[in-house]
Amino acid sequence: MAYLEDVFVTEGVPEFTFVKPPNYTALLVDLRRKGKPVVVEGQSGTGKTTAVKKALAEIFPENMPRFLTPREPKDLPIIESINEESGAETFVIDDFHRLDKETKERLANLAKVIAERDNRDGLPKLIIIGINNVGSDLIQLVPDIAKRVGIHRITPGTPAVISEMIDLGSNLLNIAIKKPEAVIEDSRGDYWLTQQICKSICISAGVDQTQEKIREIDWEPTEIKAQVVETLHHNYDPAVREFCRGRRFRPTNDPYYKLLRAVSEQERSNVDLTELANSRQDIKGSINNVKDHRLRVLLKQKEACARLFYYDADTKNFTIEDPALFYYIKNVNWEDLRQRCGFRDDPQDFEWDIAISFAGENRPLAEFISEQLRELDVSTFYDRNYEDNYLGGLWSKQFLDIFIQKSRLVVAILDKYHKEKVWPTFERDCFNARVPEAEVIPIFLDKTVFPGIPADLVSIHFEYKGDVADQSDAIIDEVVLRIAGKLDSL
Structure with a gap:
């Protein structure tokens, strides 16, 4: 007998539906190596922290190292105090990208010093977890650290991996989820989002634990999408609204809203804004209005937006790396969002x-x-x-x-x-x-x-x-x- 919340897990580390990323063994070996600094990077939802926790549980079955994060004020003094004299303790620093530049540079230099020692006994081990390119950023801070650090990128799950996760959970609950390919397509390789969609499907069917007889579950995508969007609302709505309203809100200043809505209608979350503008004559003016200067400045000034959206002003590529966020904007009620942003209707699109x-x-x-x-x-x-x-x-x-x-x-x-x-x-x-x-x-x-x-x-x-x-x-x-x-x- 298994309970739904223990099978399709949306908080913490899944015990039954964990699937190993392709580079799990290489990650495990570097985590086990005494003193060797390790960097684990990847977009949100790829299971970076989960993979590290699973590997460390194998290495330290009785004494799991503590995870530290800048999100927790009580962890910051501990992070600040890590140095060569910290002993042979393993420090896991999650959300490394949220630290200030001075702290990141100090830890990068510490990692370099530790990595250069032939005998690392008695020295701390640093495990750094962060978003895409955190390893590259670290190398920029300390250029000669590259060959001495283990850098592992956790990528989104392949369709086969996501299918395996669905099967693991379904077998435990003695169910068969119809249209699993729709779950795979909607999740876009995001482990957490897959768990959330499957959990929502089960709840909608009244399944909260292992069924006595195998049960086939049909589900309505529109209904499930609305439920998942509601779950994601508190995570993403504040930053999405802040993006849509721009640097200086005016009821008629909605080019950012129009741009993001147009992105949500694309099949890919990486969009060339020049191509998008040329393909959407109805909002071409709005996209051209912001793509050369204003969008770059917005993301520079709005930290909450910069964490979710990436823009390369040279190539005009606008990217949403978090599959759960892309799912959210593809399925959110845009007219409701427009009203909550406070925009007035404006039939004409001005450049x-x-x-x-x-x-x-x-x-x-x-x-x-x-x-x-x-x-x-x-x-x-x-x-x-x-x-x-x-x-x-x-x-x-x-x-x-x-x-x-x-x-x-x-x-x-x-x-x-x-x-x-x-x-x-x-x-x-x-x-x-x-x-x-x-x-x-x-x-x-x-x-x-x-x-x-x-x-x-x-x-x-x-x-x-x-x-x-x-x-x-x-x-x-x-x-x-x-x-x-x-x-x-x-």
Whole structure:
């Protein structure tokens, strides 16, 4: 007789449904070697910690080493105190990637010193567990440690391995789960997610222990997915919402939401954002809006998001390495998520929040306004930032699109130069029709009168003296923040 919670285990180490990763024996040998530092890396859900615990249970059947993690405040002083004088104790440091750089570097140097000793008797053994590339990161901290440390990558389970796990549990419970291939496909090699899906299937069928007679269990994927999503909700919802809302929340600032929703509709969790944008004309503007700069900055500033999402700004590859997270976003109710994020419905997809129109004499001012808006997570069309994108094309054609339909608002820096020059005049001809719709924010630098722009139009009047550095604070207070405020009110 076995109980469901002991068979398909979602907390702790599974006793009956543990399957060895392909490199388990190599890991066991390095863990057994006295003093040899060991690094175990892999994406979330691949069973890194479980594999280490199983191997250590074989090595230390009566005195399992203690696992330490930065997640536990009480463990941090112990981690900080590990040194050459710690004796022949085995220290397992889980979630190594969460330590600060100084501590990681100190432990890496300690590992190097220990590894270099011919006789390691009496020295501590370090076992480091972390996310993908933690071994590579360690080598970057201490370059000459590579050949002295055992680095083992635990990869997601193959379909055969996941099938073995399902069979082990099913045999113990005396059941047969129909459509096991659907469980294998949905889990994407994630051991924990496989356990959770199987557990949810059993609960939905009222199976809580070994059945007297073999029982065949049919299940409805939609129902099980909803149950698993509910289970995952508290783990992922805060970070997913934080990602969707961006660096600076505005009810109309939803390009991150649109991007993540589009990723959830892909078959693979590694997505080229340039290809995705080109294949989704309906949200192309939103994806292009964030993929060059804003997404990288978001992940740099939002630690909770950076733990779940990875973005290579050079290749434009956006990756979700945790299969359970990918399962969550593929099956979450996106309309409900949109409401919980606080977004308003917006039928039009804009590539930029702001497009700046200016004469060449005011380029330093336009560039400064663009930079400051960018810091506020406002996407801004400033021509020099996008020249490479339009090489070989006609500015006249691009400006027609940008100032008429690709920008949410137009900011026009108006003075005598703007009225006299050919290109600024062409831009005004493009956006003048938007003035009655309150979609143009004029910044008057002098008293020049412009046809099509009413004298009583609510505008920004700014006395620009030609030196941005001298007036930077005033520009931010009187111009930039007012533009951002207008966006916030939309």
